[in-house]
Each structure stands twice: as C-alpha cells, then as structure tokens.
Amino acid sequence: MFDYNFHWRPVMKSLPDLLEAALLTLQVAVLAMILGILIGLCLALIRLHMTGPARWFATSWVELARNTPALFQLFFFGFGLGAFGLHLSPYLIVLTGLTFNCAGYLAENFRGGFQAVPDTQVRAARSLGMTPWQTYTRVIIPQVFRIVYHPITNQMVWAVLMSSLGMLVGFRELSGETQFFASRTFRIFEYFAVTAVIYYAIVKVILLSSRLLATRLFRY
Amino acid sequence: MISIRDLHKYFGSLHVLKGINLDVEKGEVLSVIGASGSGKSTLLYCINGLEPIQGGSVTVDGTDVHAKGTDINKLRTKLGMVFQQWNSFPHLTAQQNVELALKIVKKLPRDQAREIAFRQLRHVGLGDKLDVYPSALSGGQQQRLAIARALAMEPTYMLFDEATSALDPELVGEVLDTMRLLAEEGMTMICVTHEMGFARDVSDRVAYFHKGVMEEIGPPSQIFGNALSEHTRKFLANVR
Numbered sequence: 457m458f459d460y461n462f463h464w465r466p467v468m469k470s471l472p473d474l475l476e477a478a479l480l481t482l483q484v485a486v487l488a489m490i491l492g493i494l495i496g497l498c499l500a501l502i503r504l505h506m507t508g509p510a511r512w513f514a515t516s517w518v519e520l521a522r523n524t525p526a527l528f529q530l531f532f533f534g535f536g537l538g539a540f541g542l543h544l545s546p547y548l549i550v551l552t553g554l555t556f557n558c559a560g561y562l563a564e565n566f567r568g569g570f571q572a573v574p575d576t577q578v579r580a581a582r583s584l585g586m587t588p589w590q591t592y593t594r595v596i597i598p599q600v601f602r603i604v605y606h607p608i609t610n611q612m613v614w615a616v617l618m619s620s621l622g623m624l625v626g627f628r629e630l631s632g633e634t635q636f637f638a639s640r641t642f643r644i645f646e647y648f649a650v651t652a653v654i655y656y657a658i659v660k661v662i663l664l665s666s667r668l669l670a671t672r673l674f675r676y
Numbered sequence: 677m678i679s680i681r682d683l684h685k686y687f688g689s690l691h692v693l694k695g696i697n698l699d700v701e702k703g704e705v706l707s708v709i710g711a712s713g714s715g716k717s718t719l720l721y722c723i724n725g726l727e728p729i730q731g732g733s734v735t736v737d738g739t740d741v742h743a744k745g746t747d748i749n750k751l752r753t754k755l756g757m758v759f760q761q762w763n764s765f766p767h768l769t770a771q772q773n774v775e776l777a778l779k780i781v782k783k784l785p786r787d788q789a790r791e792i793a794f795r796q797l798r799h800v801g802l803g804d805k806l807d808v809y810p811s812a813l814s815g816g817q818q819q820r821l822a823i824a825r826a827l828a829m830e831p832t833y834m835l836f837d838e839a840t841s842a843l844d845p846e847l848v849g850e851v852l853d854t855m856r857l858l859a860e861e862g863m864t865m866i867c868v869t870h871e872m873g874f875a876r877d878v879s880d881r882v883a884y885f886h887k888g889v890m891e892e893i894g895p896p897s898q899i900f901g902n903a904l905s906e907h908t909r910k911f912l913a914n915v916r
C-alpha cells in the first residue's frame with residue numbers, strides 16, 4: 457500500500473509560475489543556441505583555416521566543451537569566475553555556460569559539414585567570378601546548413617534539457633522554479649512530474665517544428 | 677586572345693608546368709591531350725587564376741591574370757569553366773544555378789537573370805528542367821547545366837576540363853554534342869579531353885602535354901596523322 461497521498465492542487469496553483477519559468481528556460485536556451493551557432497561557426501572556420509594561437513584557442517574550447525561535464529562548465533562561469541572576483545548573475549551563468557557548451561559541440565558539427573562539401577564547389581563558384589565571401593555565403597554555408605540542420609535541432613533539445621542544471625547555480629528557470637515550490641510545499645513528486653511533462657512538451661514542439669521547417673527549407 | 681609566356685607552376689617542390697608558351701586566338705578550338713598527371717588541369721587553373729603561378733605570365737585580352745592589381749573576379753566572367761566533376765550547386769534548382777552568378781556577380785536584375793537562365797538552359801536542351809534540383813538530373817544533364825551556367829556569364833572563352841570523363845559512356849555523347857554546338861557557334865574553347873574523336877573532328881589545333889611540357893602542338897591532321905614527337909606517337913598508340 458502507498459502511504460503517500462498525491463496532492464496536485466498546489467502544483468496546479470503554481471502552474472502559471474511554472475509556465476513562466478518554462479518560457480525563461482526556452483529563452484535562455486534559444487539565446488545560447490543563437491550565440492552558440494555564431495561562435496561555433498567561427499570556431500570551426502578558425503580550426504579549418506588558421507594556425508597558431510587562434511587555432512589553439514578554438515581547439516581548446518571545443519575539447520573542453522565536449523570532454524568535461526556540462527555541470528562543471530556551468531560551475532566555472534559561476535563559482536570559478538567568482539573566485540576571481542567576477543560575479544555573474546544566475547541568468548548570465550547559465551547563458552554563458554550553455555553558450556560555451558553549445559558552441560563547442562556545434563563547432564565540431566560545422567567542421568564536419570564544411571569538410572563534407574567538396575572543394576570543387578568552391579572552384580566552381582570562384583570560376584564564375586564569385587568572391588570568397590559570396591562563395592561562402594551563397595554556395596558553401598547553405599549546403600553546410602543542411603548537413604548540420606539535424607545536429608542543430610538535437611543541440612537545441614539538449615540546450616533546453618541542460619538548462620535545468622541552472623537550478624544548481626540558483627537560476628529559477630523551469631527546474632529551479634520547480635525546486636523552489638517543491639521544497640516549500642513538500643509535494644516533490646507532483647511538482648517534478650508536472651515539470652517533466654512540460655519539458656517533454658517543449659522538446660516535442662521543437663522537434664515537430666524543426667521537421668516542418670525542414671520540409672520547407674530543403675526541397676532537394 | 678589568351679597568351680601564355682614561359683609559365684611555370686610548382687606544387688611545393690613538384691614542378692608541374694615547365695615553361696609553357698601558348699597563344700589561343702579568338703574563335704579557336706584547342707584540344708589538350710596527354711597522360712594523367714601531365715599538368716593539363718593545372719594549365720586551365722592557371723589560366724583563370726584558380727591556381728597561382730611561380731613564373732612567367734598569362735594574359736587574357738591584354739590583362740595579366742596573375743598581376744596584383746587585376747580584378748580577377750571580373751576577369752573570370754570572361755573565362756567560363758566546366759569541370760570534370762559535375763559540380764552544379766545541389767541546393768539550387770537548375771534555373772537558380774544559372775541565375776546565381778548573374779545576380780550576385782553581374783548584378784543583373786531578377787527578370788533579366790531569369791530570362792538569360794531560361795535561354796541558356798534551353799540552349800543546352802534543359803528547357804524543361806528549370807525547377808528541377810541537380811539530384812534529379814542525370815550526370816549528363818548536370819554537366820550540361822554546368823555548361824549553361826558558365827555560358828550565361830557570356831564568357832569570351834570556355835575552358836573544359838575533361839567534361840565527359842566522369843560520365844557513364846551512354847551520356848558522353850550528349851555533352852560532346854553540346855560542346856560541338858558551341859564550337860560551331862564560334863566560341864573560343866580550350867578543351868582538356870580524353871575523347872580523341874572530339875579532338876580530331878572539332879579542334880583547330882591539338883596540344884600534347886607530356887610531364888609538364890607542351891611536347892607538340894599542331895592541327896589534328898599533324899597530331900593524329902604524323903606527329904613529330906616520339907612521345908606523342910607513343911601516347912596516341914596507347915589510347916587507341
């Protein structure tokens with residue numbers, strides 16, 4: 457027999473707060489992804505085309521982002537920088553930590569994408585009189601984008617889920633908010649069950665819209 | 677006119693072109709033949725500046741291709757190039773493939789670019805494939821698309837780098853026919869080719885390359901009839 461009685465009412469009462477926190481989760485994940493894509497693209501290009509310190513820097517970034525626990529990366533931007541007297545707000549800790557992580561993973565995806573586009577495409581574009589910039593933006597990047605489209609989607613999902621680590625640095629995104637209410641009301645299971653459903657819904661919406669967008673973007 | 681003077685090209689320490697001298701007049705069709713690795717492709721890349729050179733010069737209508745001040749992108753619109761691999765842009769339809777450089781290099785307005793694209797695609801027999809993506813085209817069709825794309829820029833010269841050698845045998849004919857058509861229309865062409873029939877029937881002159889040297893050049897009757905060079909005769913005996 458259960459000696460636990462489910463009480464859903466407190467959860468339902470704080471549902472608006474949870475949904476608001478979910479929006480915050482989504483916001484920080486989207487921002488981290490936008491920054492991560494831009495930085496990841498730069499890191500990939502640096503690793504492909506440059507040598508010296510810049511390349512060393514990019515490689516270190518990618519290695520650290522991919523081969524250390526995401527939680528440690530978050531802690532670094534929280535407590536690590538704090539030790540040097542640089543105190544970021546919980547929001548910024550999560551944003552920088554997520555961005556660092558996403559940029560590292562996406563950089564590898566981009567690098568693979570660039571390598572998958574044959575060199576002959578560059579030659580063909582240049583032989584038509586396109587500048588290097590035009591060649592990149594009109595010929596290469598669109599093809600790379602298709603190759604990394606699904607990895608980007610996966611990374612987006614991962615960013616949403618990973619942002620839940622924010623509760624460990626005091627950020628009241630969806631998980632942080634849930635933790636806050638759960639510990640106040642002791643309805644721990646109920647709160648986290650509902651939150652799990654919200655995460656699930658967010659992820660499903662991302663995957664579905666990604667698939668819909670793909671059919672519009674990639675006709676070839 | 678394309679003028680090549682004492683052209684030297686190295687890849688690292690590999691001496692790939694060893695002092696090439698060659699003039700190609702307007703309206704001429706020149707075929708370049710020779711064994712694999714003799715530097716034929718590299719010669720074309722040096723002509724349109726896709727590869728830097730280490731000695732000598734290449735001038736196109738009086739403009740030095742490799743000089744510092746040369747607007748190479750502008751010059752390249754005069755030099756259409758078709759490659760061995762049919763490198764149509766896979767993310768664009770046939771029409772968009774042709775339009776792209778018209779819009780962003782020549783900066784033509786949209787409807788003018790569209791009209792030229794349509795005309796050129798029809799010219800190479802792809803008038804019914806405007807909205808088709810390259811993945812749905814055969815190798816021969818993709819290669820004709822690449823020809824149309826190059827022609828749309830209204831080049832003075834066309835450089836063909838073994839345009840047919842990556843194609844299935846039954847598709848070679850349609851691309852060669854397109855090239856023949858161009859030759860008849862008076863296009864100036866340099867064709868690196870393994871198609872000896874094409875070299876013999878279509879070209880005004882044939883150049884034989886051997887280990888980075890232009891061993892012999894002359895009318896097809898000379899090259900295929902009584903070549904002066906021992907190397908040329910040996911090569912031709914082997915390819916037939």
Ligand SMILES: Nc1ncnc2c1ncn2[C@@H]1O[C@H](COP(=O)(O)OP(=O)(O)OP(=O)(O)O)[C@@H](O)[C@H]1O
Nearest residue numbers: 687690692710711712713714715716717718719838
């Ligand atoms: N990018 C490059 N880097 C280094 N070596 C190269 C490069 N491109 C070509 N080479 C070398 O230069 C030589 C000439 O190559 P090229 O492609 O011009 O020969 P080709 O006559 O076109 O041969 P094929 O009939 O096989 O196309 C070859 O030995 C080749 O290995």
Ligand SMILES: [Mg+2]
Nearest residue numbers: 716717718838
């Ligand atoms: Mg070649």
